[in-house]
Amino acid sequence: MKQQTQTNLAPAAIGPYSQATGFSNLIFVSGQLPVHSATGEMPEDIRSQTKQSLENVKRVLEASASSLANVLKTTVFLADMNDFAAMNEVYAQAFEGTVPPARSTVQVARLPKDALVEIEAIAFTE
Numbered sequence: 001m002k003q004q005t006q007t008n009l010a011p012a013a014i015g016p017y018s019q020a021t022g023f024s025n026l027i028f029v030s031g032q033l034p035v036h037s038a039t040g041e042m043p044e045d046i047r048s049q050t051k052q053s054l055e056n057v058k059r060v061l062e063a064s065a066s067s068l069a070n071v072l073k074t075t076v077f078l079a080d081m082n083d084f085a086a087m088n089e090v091y092a093q094a095f096e097g098t099v100p101p102a103r104s105t106v107q108v109a110r111l112p113k114d115a116l117v118e119i120e121a122i123a124f125t126e
Contacts, residue, residue: 007063010056011035014112019060022125027064031077031120032056033113046083046116050090053119058094061123068094070123071101077118081107087117 005020011033013019020029034049035042037056043049058068078087084105095101101121111118 005060005064007059009037009059009063011037011040020064022064025125027061027066027070027121027123027125029057029060029064029121029123031075031118032060033111033115033118035113035115042113042115046086047090049116050087050119051094053115053117054091054094057119057121061121064123064125066123066125068123069098070125071095071121072124073102073122074104075120076103076105077108077111077120078105079108079111079114079116083116 003022004018005022007019010019013030017030020027022028032053033042034052036052043052061067061070076087076091078084
């Protein structure tokens, strides 16, 4: 049976979708913008935005009884591929000490709220 994850510790969905859905032991985390859930604010630079997006992914995963260590695949959407190196530095730190997940990174024409980055993930629960 499909399950839904909702947590106030990550930004609420801004459309007709769930923060995450799960089936069996898989969790599918919707793309997380770099919005701080408590303030609604978004950092300005790519490093800070990447860190906040990953923090939001982490919080949704924790609400789904999972963690960053259980991430199997991510997709990173960048507004500008010139930000790849800076994003990659922060991203690497988030998965330090674990087997890094498979990943796709793509440049998109525009992200919601004019964010510089958005990150989605597929993970498992134990």
